[in-house]
Amino acid sequence: MRRTQTATLKIASAVLFLLCLLVAVPLLINATGRSDLYYTLTSVALLSIISAGVWITFYIGRINIGQGAYALTGGYVSAILVMNYGVSFWLTLPLAGLFCAAASVLIGLPILRLRGVYFAMVSLVLTEVARLLALALPITNGASGIVSIPLPSRLSLFGLTLIPDFATLANPRLGFYIASVLLMALCFLGLYRLAHSRIGQLCQSLQQNEELASSIGVNIAYLRVIAYALSSFLGGVGGAMFASISQSIYPSSFTVADSVNFMLNCFLGGLGYVLGPMLGTFVLYFGWDLLFQTGEFQLLIFSTVLIVLMLVLPNGLMSLALPRKRSL
Amino acid sequence: MSDILEIVELTKRFGGLVAVNNVSFAVREREILSVIGPNGAGKSTLFKLISSFLRPSHGEVRLRGERISGLAPHIAARKGVVRTFQETTIFKNMTVRDNVVTAHHLRSHATLAGFYFGSAAARNDLDAFGTSADEILAFLGLKALSDEIASNLPHGHLRALGIAIALATDPAVILLDEPFAGMNHDETRRALEIVRKLRERGITVLLVEHDMPAVMSISDRIVVINFGQKIAEGTPTEIQKNPKVIEAYLGAEDESIGL
Numbered sequence: 235m236r237r238t239q240t241a242t243l244k245i246a247s248a249v250l251f252l253l254c255l256l257v258a259v260p261l262l263i264n265a266t267g268r269s270d271l272y273y274t275l276t277s278v279a280l281l282s283i284i285s286a287g288v289w290i291t292f293y294i295g296r297i298n299i300g301q302g303a304y305a306l307t308g309g310y311v312s313a314i315l316v317m318n319y320g321v322s323f324w325l326t327l328p329l330a331g332l333f334c335a336a337a338s339v340l341i342g343l344p345i346l347r348l349r350g351v352y353f354a355m356v357s358l359v360l361t362e363v364a365r366l367l368a369l370a371l372p373i374t375n376g377a378s379g380i381v382s383i384p385l386p387s388r389l390s391l392f393g394l395t396l397i398p399d400f401a402t403l404a405n406p407r408l409g410f411y412i413a414s415v416l417l418m419a420l421c422f423l424g425l426y427r428l429a430h431s432r433i434g435q436l437c438q439s440l441q442q443n444e445e446l447a448s449s450i451g452v453n454i455a456y457l458r459v460i461a462y463a464l465s466s467f468l469g470g471v472g473g474a475m476f477a478s479i480s481q482s483i484y485p486s487s488f489t490v491a492d493s494v495n496f497m498l499n500c501f502l503g504g505l506g507y508v509l510g511p512m513l514g515t516f517v518l519y520f521g522w523d524l525l526f527q528t529g530e531f532q533l534l535i536f537s538t539v540l541i542v543l544m545l546v547l548p549n550g551l552m553s554l555a556l557p558r559k560r561s562l
Numbered sequence: 563m564s565d566i567l568e569i570v571e572l573t574k575r576f577g578g579l580v581a582v583n584n585v586s587f588a589v590r591e592r593e594i595l596s597v598i599g600p601n602g603a604g605k606s607t608l609f610k611l612i613s614s615f616l617r618p619s620h621g622e623v624r625l626r627g628e629r630i631s632g633l634a635p636h637i638a639a640r641k642g643v644v645r646t647f648q649e650t651t652i653f654k655n656m657t658v659r660d661n662v663v664t665a666h667h668l669r670s671h672a673t674l675a676g677f678y679f680g681s682a683a684a685r686n687d688l689d690a691f692g693t694s695a696d697e698i699l700a701f702l703g704l705k706a707l708s709d710e711i712a713s714n715l716p717h718g719h720l721r722a723l724g725i726a727i728a729l730a731t732d733p734a735v736i737l738l739d740e741p742f743a744g745m746n747h748d749e750t751r752r753a754l755e756i757v758r759k760l761r762e763r764g765i766t767v768l769l770v771e772h773d774m775p776a777v778m779s780i781s782d783r784i785v786v787i788n789f790g791q792k793i794a795e796g797t798p799t800e801i802q803k804n805p806k807v808i809e810a811y812l813g814a815e816d817e818s819i820g821l
Contacts, residue, residue, distance in 0.1 A: 256597070264624060290705070316617055323700070352677065352679065370680070404566040412785045416673055430679065431677050431680070432670075432677040432684070432687075433674055433678055435656075435663070436664065436667065437663050438653065438655075438656065438664075439653055439656075439664050442655055442656070443651055443652070443653060443654075444633075445615075445651065446646070446647065446651050446652065446653065446727065448635040448648070449613070449615075449635055449636075449644060449645050449646075449728070450636075450639060450664070450665040450667055450668065450727060450728070450730065450731050451636045451639035451640050451644075451667050451668035451731055452636055452667050453636050454636065455634075460674070517651055540710050
């Protein structure tokens with residue numbers, strides 16, 4: 235009985251939260267006229283999707299500082315498909331994710347054998363490699379990047395318009411905001427299911443002891459690659475959406491600093507909680523913006539607060555809200 | 563009784579060092595066989611070779627005639643040879659019960675996708691895992707500790723949890739890595755009882771151990787390793803009388819084998 239009650243409560247609060255984001259926030263923004271907030275909130279939604287990918291790799295016990303590489307790749311894949319091949323943006327979204335997932339399988343097979351700081355170091359290099367590749371490859375157009383990417387076109391199924399052409403929208407920002415929030419909801423729904431299914435339990439077994447996991451018959455190499463591919467898929471989708479919003483993508487669109495931020499988002503939110511990356515991204519993004527007035531001290535204050543938070547709340551901000559949650 | 567596990571000319575070289583040199587013996591169905599030897603004799607290496615945690619340089623291990631050495635550990639486990647670990651190798655942050663439930667991986671009928679979407683097979687699996695985990699925990703006297711976080715368990719119970727995890731895989735042969743190490747008299751007595759009960763479940767037990775009185779009291783047969791080579795094999799009484807063993811391994815400390 236109690237279990238079904240808490241489940242209902244969870245679903246209810248999730249729906250309420252989503253309604254807030256989709257209805258209340260646009261109304262508030264309309265009332266205050268702060269339409270720049272659309273862009274900020276859209277960014278948070280997308281960054282939290284990308285960070286959710288990093289969270290998955292944390293869940294199998296790997297510190298991933300290379301998510302920027304997949305976000306960048308996803309952005310380029312989508313931009314190139316739209317610009318050079320005229321593919322609908324909405325189709326490039328999953329394609330960008332799949333491309334990144336496939337690439338991550340090839341990259342992951344050798345590097346996922348590394349653990350701890352060694353994996354972290356190699357993953358850190360990945361972002362830089364992706365940036366250099368974007369500079370060097372002929373198809374990515376070097377340092378000038380790909381610009382004037384058209385807005386997403388109409389998506390219809392059997393003649394029924396599911397998503398209107400963004401170019402005809404009175405407020406494409408609102409369109410992007412709604413699309414990103416829905417994408418984020420979908421992403422975290424999937425992630426929640428993953429973490430609370432037996433797959434999550436197996437991921438935890440990897441995180442806590444890989445040797446023991448393999449001794450009970452878990453194919454650890456396979457599971458690691460699956461988790462890493464999922465992680466990169468989310469990175470690719472988020473990156474593709476970003477490229478479309480800014481209608482451009484450059485080699486410097488996602489850098490090492492972004493990769494580090496994706497990881498910090500997870501840390502700050504809480505590695506043991508599915509919603510951790512979402513909360514972490516929100517707080518980190520707005521925290522950074524709020525500190526803008528402090529000028530040259532921005533980074534100093536920001537990093538000090540981060541260090542203190544990690545010391546005081548090693549399980550992340552989510553542990554404040556759900557202090558007694560038992561691990562899986 | 564027929565042989566279930568054959569170790570054939572097993573050899574492992576690390577650079578110039580030969581850790582295990584041409585060791586052959588067989589383990590019979592439902593027997594308790596112990597491998598003993600002084601420190602650095604190559605017991606641990608042998609143990610890892612048999613559980614496929616190391617690849618042999620030469621020779622092989624066969625389970626009912628089928629080669630299981632040189633594979634990945636999870637494949638050896640799938641074929642029915644499962645090891646335990648020396649120290650606190652458990653899933654620390656899970657509850658005791660979740661440790662055992664997780665370890666039922668090899669009994670899954672559902673696919674990963676099935677588990678994700680909650681297919682009928684997955685739900686059946688989860689029910690079966692829970693029932694079986696409760697049975698195993700009761701069998702090993704851990705029932706009362708089911709909901710405890712594993713890292714809070716006392717030493718002796720940790721070892722039992724390690725065995726519970728191995729049992730969850732439904733093994734044909736269980737490899738115990740120093741199951742009595744660091745235990746006091748009472749804990750050892752309880753651990754011996756557990757090993758006997760494993761055999762009653764129809765499981766063949768191969769253990770590597772230092773604790774002489776314990777090994778002598780529980781083993782059907784003993785294999786003695788020194789400098790990577792097998793120097794003796796036989797029943798505990800035969801081993802106690804074997805001059806080679808006394809000379810090479812026990813020497814001055816003959817009281818430690820209960821002589």
